[in-house]
Amino acid sequence: MKTKxxxxxxxLIAIGGAAMLVGPALAxxxxxxxxxxxxxxxxxxxxxxxxxxxxxLYIAQNGATVAGKTIELVIKDDTGTPDVTRRIAQELLVNDxxxxxxxxxxxxxxxxxxxxxxxxxxxxxxxxxxxxxxxxQSPFVVxxxxxxxxxxxxxxxxxxxxxxxxxxxxxxxxxxGIDAEKAFKERLTAAGGEVVGDVRVPLRNPDFSPxxxxxxxxxxxxxxxxxPSGAGSQFMKQFVERGLDKSGIKLIATGDVTDDxxxxxxxxxxxxxxxxxxxxxxxxxPENKAFVEAFRKAANTRPNFMAVGGxxxxxxxxxxxxxxxxxxxxxxxxxxxxxxxxxxxxxPVSIDPxxxxxxxxxxxRKVEKVNGELYNVEFSTFEAVPDPVKxxx
Ligand code: VNL
Numbered sequence: 001m002k003t004k005x006x007x008x009x010x011x012l013i014a015i016g017g018a019a020m021l022v023g024p025a026l027a028x029x030x031x032x033x034x035x036x037x038x039x040x041x042x043x044x045x046x047x048x049x050x051x052x053x054x055x056x057l058y059i060a061q062n063g064a065t066v067a068g069k070t071i072e073l074v075i076k077d078d079t080g081t082p083d084v085t086r087r088i089a090q091e092l093l094v095n096d097x098x099x100x101x102x103x104x105x106x107x108x109x110x111x112x113x114x115x116x117x118x119x120x121x122x123x124x125x126x127x128x129x130x131x132x133x134x135x136x137q138s139p140f141v142v143x144x145x146x147x148x149x150x151x152x153x154x155x156x157x158x159x160x161x162x163x164x165x166x167x168x169x170x171x172x173x174x175x176x177g178i179d180a181e182k183a184f185k186e187r188l189t190a191a192g193g194e195v196v197g198d199v200r201v202p203l204r205n206p207d208f209s210p211x212x213x214x215x216x217x218x219x220x221x222x223x224x225x226x227x228p229s230g231a232g233s234q235f236m237k238q239f240v241e242r243g244l245d246k247s248g249i250k251l252i253a254t255g256d257v258t259d260d261x262x263x264x265x266x267x268x269x270x271x272x273x274x275x276x277x278x279x280x281x282x283x284x285x286p287e288n289k290a291f292v293e294a295f296r297k298a299a300n301t302r303p304n305f306m307a308v309g310g311x312x313x314x315x316x317x318x319x320x321x322x323x324x325x326x327x328x329x330x331x332x333x334x335x336x337x338x339x340x341x342x343x344x345x346x347x348p349v350s351i352d353p354x355x356x357x358x359x360x361x362x363x364x365r366k367v368e369k370v371n372g373e374l375y376n377v378e379f380s381t382f383e384a385v386p387d388p389v390k391x392x393x
Pocket of ligand 1: 044047105106108130131175176228256
């Protein structure tokens, strides 16, 4: 029996059935999932909040569709615990079938997930963690944050050019701190300076005061500090409690210490602190002004360097998908990211095709008051700096 359309009823039922089978499969293929694993609770929750807000803002501003695919963020809280990161990454790969793993607030978390990226051939975008060796843990790791050696050599250069002969170092006792300590020491020593004392403090709940007493007694020209994003407030409080702000010992640091998220709440004791870093909310470019304004509207706070890592990580994902015409083969996506360059809110950046690390400007900054708020005001630039550890290999 023929229907009005000329097809037999049976044929129509067959076509309908096929459409029902193909329909959901097609709809699913149109969605590309990004598994965003972040510390949303615990001591590093500010990192998670900043990256989440930036990734959502990127999608809001650029649209959820790229190369015919709909981007869907699947956000998971790893609480900053490596075992949790690994389990979540596994679930995202197996159950959610994500095409990208992204986030990674701290070095041990990136290390925990990297083997899974290799096994599953999934791009893993490191938006925060900054130990040099992370990109060597898997050929599928691409980094949109920075490395500690990359930003530390600049402050060592600034120190030796500004009359600092004897310095002490204070770092968190894990990957990025050890990277920072080594880079600072090597660079200052090569320029004829000397590190006369070094200390490593625990990552969690550090008590800086016993060490700060030693610094006060030794009276070096400068104290160089690295602590991760968020921990700078506690450091600055104890620095003042020990009277070190009035000791004549110059405080120099990586920009992690005077993080935009907390610098204003540190108060005037932070004024004059010299740091080097790849991002300041006060970076004077039109791209950054637009970014800061939109971020403030969306998240009701100032973006910090974690936010910019999240923003540029999403940019990498979008641009790689454009290059593959929406194909989600992991190897092709990583290849597409290699050598990519763009203008970030932080300034011009590119992905080193050999190391998959980000090449970027490193700025020397001073904490100053701008319109009544404390900011890291940039006053000189080292251009297009690669990760120096891998550049030397
Ligand atoms: C790391 C490096 C984490 C720098 C940070 O903040 C940071 C890391 C949470 O690699 O663990 O500012």
